[in-house]
Amino acid sequence: MAKMKGATLVDIERCKGCGLCVVACPLNVLALTTKNVNQKGYNYAETVLEDTCTGCTSCAVVCPDGCITVYRKKEE
Amino acid sequence: MTKEEIMQPENIVYRKPELLNDVPMHYCPGCSHGVVHKLVAEVIAEMGMTDKTIAISPVGCAVFAYKYIDVDWQEAAHGRAPALASAVKRLWPDRLVFTYQGDGDLACIGTGETIHALNRGENITIIFINNAIYGMTGGQMAPTTLLGMKTVTCPYGRVPELHGYPLKMADIAVGLQGTCYVTRQSVHSVAAIMKAKKAIRKAFEYSMQGKGSNLVEIVSTCNTNWRMSPDKANKWMEENMFPFYPLGDLKDNG
C-alpha cells in the first residue's frame, strides 16, 4: 500500500486551545503552544512532529470549532 | 515530498463544513455543542437541503446556533422548540425541520412540548444535547443530572430523596407511537462522531419521508460546569454517563 503523507493547517485565531486534537492524534503530531497565544489569549494547536502526519483527519474531526484543515497525498 | 507539495487545495481531505459560518462560536473550549454543529452542517449540505432547511434554536448555550449554521432559523421560547417545529413543518411540508435543544430546555421546561410533538408523530427531528446540566445559566441541576453528580444546586450530589431520579427522555420517546427513530449517540471520539453523523442523517431522511418524529440524543459534555478539562470531561462521560445513558439505537421503524 502506498504510504500517505499528511499535513494540517490550524486556524490559529479560531483555535480555543481545548487540546482535544492533541489527544485525538494517534501519532502525537500536535501539541498546544506553551509560550505563544492567539489574540484571544489561548495557547493554540501546532505541529511539533514534522514529517509524521498521515492525514488521517482524526484531529480535525474532533475539533469542536472546525479549526483544522487536513491535506493528504500519496507518496510517489 | 515537501509540506508545500502536500498542502495543495486538491489534497484537502477535511475542512470546516461549508455551512459553518466563519464567525467564531461562543462555546467554551472543547464543548460538545461545536462538534454537533459541524455534523448538522455537514449532513444538511450532503443532503442538498441547504436552501430547504428551517431549524429551531433553543434557550440554552445553543441559543445562538442560528449565527453558526448558514440555514434558516427560528428562535423559540425556552422549551417550546418542538411546538414551533410542528407548526413550521405543517406549513412547509417540503422543508427539513429540526430543533436543537439542551436537556434543561427539552427535559425540564419543555417536557410537555417534547412528548406531545413526538407523540403526534410530527415529521421533524429533535436533536437533544444531553450534558446533564444547565450549562448556560451556570451549572444548575437538570432533570437529567446523574445521581451523585454535583452541581451548584446540589453541591453534595444529587440524591433521589430530595431531587428525584434522572429522566431518560429517549426511553420515554420509544414508547410513544408517533416516534419513528430514537437513538442515543455521543461525540467523544472519531468513531462516535461518525456514528452520530449517520444517525442525524437517518433521522433527517425519515422526517423528509414522512415517517414520523425522530429523536437524536447526543450524550454530551459541559466541561466548564463539570469543572474538568475537555479531555477529562470526555473520560468522565464515558465512565459515568454511558452506563446510565447507553449509546445506540433504541427504536428504528424506518
Ligand SMILES: Cc1ncc(C[n+]2csc(CCOP(=O)(O)OP(=O)(O)O)c2C)c(N)n1
Ligand atoms: C422562561 C425562561 N426560564 C428560564 C430561563 C433561564 N435559562 C436560560 S438557559 C436555561 C437552561 C439551559 O440548559 P440546557 O437546556 O441544558 O442547555 P445547555 O446550556 O446545557 O446547553 C435556563 C433555565 C430562560 N431564559 N427563560
Ligand code: SF4
Ligand atoms: S491528520 Fe491524523 S496524523 Fe495528522 S495531525 Fe491530525 S490526527 Fe495526527
Ligand code: SF4
Ligand atoms: S481541537 Fe480545535 S480548538 Fe481545540 S486545540 Fe485543537 S485546533 Fe484548537
Ligand code: SF4
Ligand atoms: S457552559 Fe457548558 S454547554 Fe455551555 S458552552 Fe460552556 S461547556 Fe458548552
Ligand SMILES: [Mg+2]
Ligand atoms: Mg444542558
